[in-house]
């Protein structure tokens with residue numbers, strides 16, 4: 515059983531020949547719309563791997579919110595705790611130019627209304643879960659409430675610190691497993707992102723702050739596990755081709771949580787998660803790229 519607290523939003527992507535200057539209108543290429551948000555992606559990914567998943571996020575009383583509920587129903591994600599609030603469902607406007615650069619604007623809308631009280635209402639789901647997975651596209655008070663409640667209920671907590679901000683001091687002792695990428699690791703520590711620290715050095719810095727196990731994602735280099743005693747690099751699986759890395763981090767986190775809930779040790783869970791991430795980058799889009807157990811097994815067999 516996995517409980518997930520995080521964001522849901524819709525990405526609206528438009529290709530343009532070049533970015534519009536202030537006052538300019540650019541007419542251009544294709545448009546695509548797709549569901550996203552780390553909480554929702556992670557919940558769907560975990561459900562696809564067979565986990566019993568309950569999601570807490572916030573959506574609006576609008577048609578995008580209706581579409582989200584339909585998506586979770588289709589994907590077998592428990593969404594009875596999802597808050598529907600008087601605001602619009604989060605949207606992100608993404609412009610991609612001919613060079614592949616992007617410009618993104620996000621309206622968090624409903625997500626900015628997710629409160630510690632909503633999380634308190636989710637306490638039973640957290641208590642009943644083997645693991646709580648939290649990401650940070652939601653107000654910090656909701657992140658903190660989720661971690662605190664997991665701690666009170668004796669549920670293992672996994673914090674995916676994305677998007678990263680310096681973590682308040684009181685959060686650190688509530689976290690059991692931390693899953694930053696390298697720049698997020700620097701950001702949650704309050705270090706400048708440009709700080710050129712190796713994975714091992716970042717792990718050391720994190721260790722001075724927390725007893726949490728750290729699983730750092732390293733993109734095409736796989737991941738690294740730091741369990742307090744040892745720092746261990748866990749090799750990536752080479753993907754057949756890299757088509758779209760969007761959602762690889764969410765896939766990784768969900769697979770890691772599922773493996774840990776299954777009782778796997780951290781290094782084996784990270785290996786399984788690497789294989790899940792390697793599958794995700796071979797497919798376009800996010801939801802379509804989330805693997806099944808069979809697809810992960812196929813990656814690991816190569």
Ligand code: ADP
Nearest residue numbers: 695731732733734736750762763766788791792
């Ligand atoms: P994020 O987007 O959160 O920074 P990463 O890009 O590090 O996430 O990807 C998450 C995980 O997906 C990596 O730790 C790795 O296991 C897998 N992965 C991502 N890109 C590749 C790649 N090019 N080859 C193999 N595995 C990859």
